[in-house]
Amino acid sequence: MELTIDDRTIEANRGESVLQAALRHGIEIPHFCYHPGLSIAGSCRICLVKVEGVSKLMPACNLSVVPNMKVSTVVPEVGRAREQVMQFLMLNHPVDCGICDKAGECRLQDYEFAYGPPRSRSIDAKHHKRKLHDLSPRIQLDNERCILCSRCVRFTREVSKTNMLGIVERGAHAFVERVDPESDDDPYSDNVIGLCPTGALLSRDFLYQSRVWFLEPVRSVCTGCSRGCSIDLWRRKKEWRMRALGEERNSMLYRVTAHENPEINGPWLCNKGFDQHKLMSRERMLTPMLGDAPASVEQALARARDLIAQARSPAALVSALASNEELDVFKATLGARFRVYAREDAVAEPGEVVEDEFLIKADKNPNSHGVRERFGWRTLTAADAQGHDLFLVWGDWGDYAGFGRAPVIHLESFARQRDRHADVHIPLSTTFERSGTFSNFEGKRNRFDRVLDKPPLVQHAADVFAQLDAELAAPQELREAS
């Protein structure tokens, strides 16, 4: 059906609201409490529009489209209503944007500039509420900044279903509160930080780490489980790079936010996903090693090449953290020389939610599906291990106990405690340092982009395989000459 918004005729679907139809066609109608993933609250009143033939202004979020409806967002009364609503919302808002992490990506701030009155009418002191207190170990709440849009409350009721948050008291005394302070933390609680249209709910992890306008998002995929949710990883913008003090901030991941992906995760993400950037603080493997001795990349590759060339029955344990592209390169290069086994790089940590009915999957690896597609899923048994005289271990694993005396070539990103060093150790790039795709548990491919540069001696797995393959294919004399 068709309807007209401000002299623009647009196509709308039955059952849609005027706000949804407008947003779909790029027509801006301001909204605080409306969110596509939540029920309609109709409470912020900033989306009031004029409908021809209706005397009162109507909230666009709860206004079903009717054929040939004529809606205006530009008549003076709509502008006046927006000014009035902004005046009400800002009445007791502290306007402490200078010390608020939300500044720069704050809906309240944006709308105040766009739709607010030229100056406040209030001459009274602002009413105070509870400021900057910990709602949970992860989230800080500032009730003064809250506009009571109830997005966070509806999220914990309707989406995560923990009922963690509620609005208590009534009238101007109303405030958001953790309803049962004794309850377990909501494993999806961090979504409310992004949902909050003001700086009322802030991440304690990101608190005062950076102004958001210094940062830019890079699209990535969460490696926390086989759901493979789309995420944004936030790094410092090029034009804001530190040139002197604090250069480490140029190669830092500041925070993770959910990247809307209707195919996989909708607009949501679990707290493990919000913690993806903390992988950065895990100790890295940064130098190639031969046994206990640091080596050059060339030395390590040469040793690996020799071990592979000498082996009669080599086995490869491929990584479920590897991208589809890397798995393809491995298959096309070294694949034929090795007996390939699959294994899980990661398993659920103690205390972690293993699986639920929402996003979290029990398989804690991002690309088990990609491995299975290419190599099947055969795991290495003790009996299998007996039959091999070389192990190429690719990925996050350090238990060589079953390998006997056979040499080990290990390609991995992180340093770890182990009882015995591998014969050859080649440090690998992390997901943050390369681009690629993962196939999630349903086989849906999801792309991640390079966010940071890799450290100098760290290698991309695909390059390592390609180089080893090229050298192994070269005649024996050439190799010995080199």
Added chain:
Amino acid sequence: MSGQRGQDVHADNVFMSFAVTSDSHTLDAYRARGGYEALGKALRTLRPEDVEAEVTASGLRGRGGANFPVGSKWSFVNKQSPVVYLCCNADEGEPGTFKDRWILEHIPHQLVEGILLAAFALNVRHAFVYIRGEFDLPLRRLRAALEEARAAGLVGDGILGSGFACDIVVHRGGGAYVCGEESSLINSLEGKKGYPRNKPPFPAVKGFYGAPTVVNNVETLANVPWIVARGGAAYAALGNKANPGHRLFGISGHVNRPGLYELPTGYPMKKLIFEDAGGILGGKPLKAVIPGGSSTPVLTAGEIETLTLDAPSLQQAGSMLGSGGLIVIAEGTCMVRLLQVLTRFYRHESCGQCTPCREGTAWMDDILARVVDGRGEAADVASLRAIPEGILGNTLCALGDAAAMPVLSFVKKFGNEFEYFAANRRSLNGDRLEA
């Protein structure tokens, strides 16, 4: 026990048709006056649609304040729905209004009969009475009446030997004014916070637990037995043609005989104030009247000269008949202080769900509290004009309008008193609220 002070008892009255005695509220007394005969007649001789037709023909309009035609409200309900609910709204909280209380105290059986007739018409098996939490005697009288009725086979299964069954459940509110709004009443009845719901969907389509639900005021339902007994046409002939019937007008404030008066609509307002209610206290001149509960726009003495007590007349004067609770204000009263009494109430009762009402009611009261405290500023009067404009029509439910209309009308009609108070930091009328 306050009876019908100053009220003549007429047998033809809808409510005050008998002399109040210590047992006039009982089942026996009600039956002796012909009570439950309308129900018996309906169950024996009428079909549900006939009852609805009589109510539609009567021209009865909602007595809770919105004045919505009852027949229309009932017609919106799909009676074929597996479940239809009826809620009697007894959460009478509008300042200046005390009519439902009288009905619950003195003619609870008439209400029960009205509920049963409405339930019969609407195919309702379970009806609810949501009663104001502060009501004590009304609650006890209602519960006693229901017990009597149940024992007499008037409530429950097989009412009066017919196949019609209806249970009536009394639910006591927690003391929130906003729960008198029908959708928050339903939320509260469901055990949720008393937040009004977005409309649409309206309760007639999706109400209590998602089922079609009719919410009617106590006085509205208490009219139904009379209508069924004597016919819709007879009711339509009472009072004003466009807005027929009898209403219980509660008159309070600076009058000599405050109380409740049953009058036909179209009755002259001046006659009620100066004759029935005995005129203004101390013989003072009339200053203003709040005509239909505290949220209706105030009228000056000049404006009420020719007014009659019916919806069209008051609408023409720029106000509303509302719940029929008149608050009479004598000359010499400080309108600024009086308005702050009202803004304090609405600030306290705003549910806080939607922005304009939550922030606006508190802000208006802050300003008025400061003015009354002698700390007014010149800009305050302009703010008191602008703030209610930002609330009016922009809120999720009618509470915002209810809070905005008094402020708008007081400042419009008595602007000089507000300007004087703000500029001189003292009342033009010596802070008086008493006559």
